[in-house]
Amino acid sequence: MAEVLVYVDHVDGAVRKPTLELLALARRIGEPVAVALGTGAADTAAALAEHGAVKVLTHDASEYADYLVVPKVDALQAAYEAVSPAAVLVPSSAEGKEIAARLALRIGSGIITDAVDLEAGEEGPVATQSVFAASFTTKSRVAKGTPVITVKPNSAAVEAAPAAGSVEELAVTFSAKATGTKVTGRTPRESTGRPELTEAAIVVSGGRGVNGAENFAIIEALADSLGAAVGASRAAVDAGWYPHTNQVGQTGKSVSPQLYIASGISGAIQHRAGMQTSKTIVAINKDAEAPIFDLVDYGVVGDLFEVVPQLTEEVKARKG
Amino acid sequence: MSLRIVVTVKYVPDATGDRHFADDLTVDRDDVDGLLSELDEYAVEQALQIAENADDAEVTVLTVGPEDAKDALRKALSMGADKAIHVEDDDLHGTDAIGTSLVLAKAIEKAGYDLVISGMASTDGTMGVVPALLAERLGVPQVTLLSEVSVEDGTVKGRRDGDAASEQLEASLPAVVSVTDQSGEARYPSFKGIMAAKKKPVESWDLSDLDIEAEEVGLENAWTAVQAVAERPARTAGTIVKDEGEGGKQLAEFLASQKFI
Numbered sequence: 001m002a003e004v005l006v007y008v009d010h011v012d013g014a015v016r017k018p019t020l021e022l023l024a025l026a027r028r029i030g031e032p033v034a035v036a037l038g039t040g041a042a043d044t045a046a047a048l049a050e051h052g053a054v055k056v057l058t059h060d061a062s063e064y065a066d067y068l069v070v071p072k073v074d075a076l077q078a079a080y081e082a083v084s085p086a087a088v089l090v091p092s093s094a095e096g097k098e099i100a101a102r103l104a105l106r107i108g109s110g111i112i113t114d115a116v117d118l119e120a121g122e123e124g125p126v127a128t129q130s131v132f133a134a135s136f137t138t139k140s141r142v143a144k145g146t147p148v149i150t151v152k153p154n155s156a157a158v159e160a161a162p163a164a165g166s167v168e169e170l171a172v173t174f175s176a177k178a179t180g181t182k183v184t185g186r187t188p189r190e191s192t193g194r195p196e197l198t199e200a201a202i203v204v205s206g207g208r209g210v211n212g213a214e215n216f217a218i219i220e221a222l223a224d225s226l227g228a229a230v231g232a233s234r235a236a237v238d239a240g241w242y243p244h245t246n247q248v249g250q251t252g253k254s255v256s257p258q259l260y261i262a263s264g265i266s267g268a269i270q271h272r273a274g275m276q277t278s279k280t281i282v283a284i285n286k287d288a289e290a291p292i293f294d295l296v297d298y299g300v301v302g303d304l305f306e307v308v309p310q311l312t313e314e315v316k317a318r319k320g
Numbered sequence: 321m322s323l324r325i326v327v328t329v330k331y332v333p334d335a336t337g338d339r340h341f342a343d344d345l346t347v348d349r350d351d352v353d354g355l356l357s358e359l360d361e362y363a364v365e366q367a368l369q370i371a372e373n374a375d376d377a378e379v380t381v382l383t384v385g386p387e388d389a390k391d392a393l394r395k396a397l398s399m400g401a402d403k404a405i406h407v408e409d410d411d412l413h414g415t416d417a418i419g420t421s422l423v424l425a426k427a428i429e430k431a432g433y434d435l436v437i438s439g440m441a442s443t444d445g446t447m448g449v450v451p452a453l454l455a456e457r458l459g460v461p462q463v464t465l466l467s468e469v470s471v472e473d474g475t476v477k478g479r480r481d482g483d484a485a486s487e488q489l490e491a492s493l494p495a496v497v498s499v500t501d502q503s504g505e506a507r508y509p510s511f512k513g514i515m516a517a518k519k520k521p522v523e524s525w526d527l528s529d530l531d532i533e534a535e536e537v538g539l540e541n542a543w544t545a546v547q548a549v550a551e552r553p554a555r556t557a558g559t560i561v562k563d564e565g566e567g568g569k570q571l572a573e574f575l576a577s578q579k580f581i
């Protein structure tokens with residue numbers, strides 16, 4: 001059976017959920033071989049084996065943290081040459097897309113980014129994408145070379161599928177260009193204890209209607225009652241009320257949770273681009289004409305300062 | 321010595337218009353109004369600021385696109401760029417990201433550069449890969465997705481706000497930079513700028529000017545193929561209630577009925 005290379009996104013050995021989803025998709029096309037790089041790379045093996053990796057290629061070197069992107073491209077290329085896979089799958093993060101693109105160029109392949117589904121096809125894997133702010137779905141394939149495809153979080157269910165997951169050290173020689181862009185400083189993001197925005201099953205977002213940084217406590221309280229992640233519109237982020245890392249939309253995160261709750265958000269096309277594929281959409285807005293109501297499964301026309309706290313209380317009461 | 325900055329700008333269909341696909345499954349660029357991608361305005365803005373802070377600098381804006389793409393160049397010129405290059409060729413229709421990066425890279429080399437500045441992503445394709453591809457093709461450092469950028473003494477520095485951390489980056493010129501919409505509001509063209517832009521030079525190059533064969537670009541030769549396109553079914557109309565004191569409770573009832581609580 002053909003092997004499929006899966007690039008592993010992990011934090012010090014803890015495999016992030018989108019990679020486990022990738023393994024489920026990879027198994028539709030062939031046998032997943034995982035590539036894990038950097039600090040803790042070898043610690044990823046157990047989780048990857050549990051979810052179907054037949055092999056885990058690992059490599060650690062200080063270059064991965066000290067220089068931008070290129071060392072990882074060199075390593076993925078080394079893995080590609082060692083394995084000769086039928087396809088290469090990479091999580092669709094900002095960095096993942098850059099790594100995938102440079103690899104594709106080096107190996108003479110086409111690249112598809114931001115797939116939301118993947119299936120085996122007669123002429124190679126067929127990727128589903130959601131385009132023009134999710135108003136269209138397309139099906140595409142790579143026409144030249146080995147398909148390189150990046151896949152968005154929440155595109156497949158995580159499946160347990162125990163496999164050997166034998167760890168092998170990958171031999172990597174860094175290219176002359178690997179040290180071109182130096183990382184001279186790094187400030188890690190502080191954890192909020194809430195689920196990761198792109199991975200969360202429920203996202204509760206606030207917009208300009210929240211009207212102030214301090215009022216975001218109302219949004220956070222609802223999120224916490226539901227075990228949800230917190231999102232924000234660009235208007236709320238630009239006003240300085242909430243961090244940019246929480247922005248949902250075209251230039252922020254693209255989310256596709258089971259439930260999306262928008263409060264005080266009008267539903268501009270650029271915001272919709274990042275949340276329109278959510279399974280269930282709920283909105284609270286005092287303007288009955290707000291475009292967000294075109295998307296909703298359930299909407300409340302009302303003042304979020306009344307509706308949201310009442311909802312939070314009710315959720316808490318029901319959850320006991 | 322003059323700092324030569326090339327800004328890559330894309331002409332895109334207006335996102336607030338009715339965007340759709342043409343019969344050959346490429347993006348329809350005829351029926352929808354186009355404009356300079358809003359995300360590339362940030363690139364133009366940073367280029368102008370870097371040029372203003374340099375002793376001697378020249379900002380060239382470059383686009384690969386159809387006849388109408390000149391509008392995007394005009395806008396960038398009226399913001400303050402010095403000159404423009406338009407790569408246009410019938411054989412370019414349907415070129416994908418890998419092909420576009422080839423054309424841009426050849427044009428950038430022909431123009432001469434110390435610094436390339438791109439937007440974070442095009443608003444139609446939204447891939448966000450062209451800057452990385454340019455760095456790979458040109459063989460120079462990639463300093464991408466910056467929310468802050470500066471150039472001094474032949475070194476480009478910037479801040480990249482990633483998911484896990486905010487990173488400070490540094491590279492020597494020549495380099496390829498891309499900037500995000502967090503990098504600072506783009507200026508509006510002034511009346512003077514609009515008038516001045518009319519006199520600024522716009523060069524037109526075709527594939528032969530860049531020594532690119534027709535077989536290397538275009539829809540037929542693309543590295544990816546779109547097989548099918550479907551309009552997403554409109555979401556079925558949901559229930560909308562007016563809050564009369566019980567809105568939060570009604571919403572909770574709905575969430576419970578959907579097993580979210």
Ligand SMILES: Cc1cc2nc3c(=O)[nH]c(=O)nc-3n(C[C@H](O)[C@H](O)[C@H](O)COP(=O)(O)OP(=O)(O)OC[C@H]3O[C@@H](n4cnc5c(N)ncnc54)[C@H](O)[C@@H]3O)c2cc1C
Nearest residue numbers: 207208209233234235249250251252264265266270286304
């Ligand atoms: C290139 C580009 C990229 C962009 N990227 C993004 C992006 O990634 N994400 C994004 O979100 N936007 C993005 N935008 C901006 C987008 O166009 C909108 O401006 C933005 O989404 C508006 O945010 P909002 O809905 O919070 O604000 P508004 O449009 O001002 O809406 C606020 C809403 O709150 C309601 N409201 C006010 N008070 C209350 C109250 N007390 N109770 C209930 N409702 C209330 C109002 O009725 C209104 O509908 C982008 C724009 C461009 C040009």
Ligand SMILES: Nc1ncnc2c1ncn2[C@@H]1O[C@H](COP(=O)(O)O)[C@@H](O)[C@H]1O
Nearest residue numbers: 328329384438439441442447448449450
């Ligand atoms: N046809 C084009 N002409 C000029 N610049 C482009 C073109 N396509 C992409 N770019 C540049 O590359 C960036 C990222 O584009 P993309 O990878 O398509 O999302 C854009 O913001 C532009 O700066």
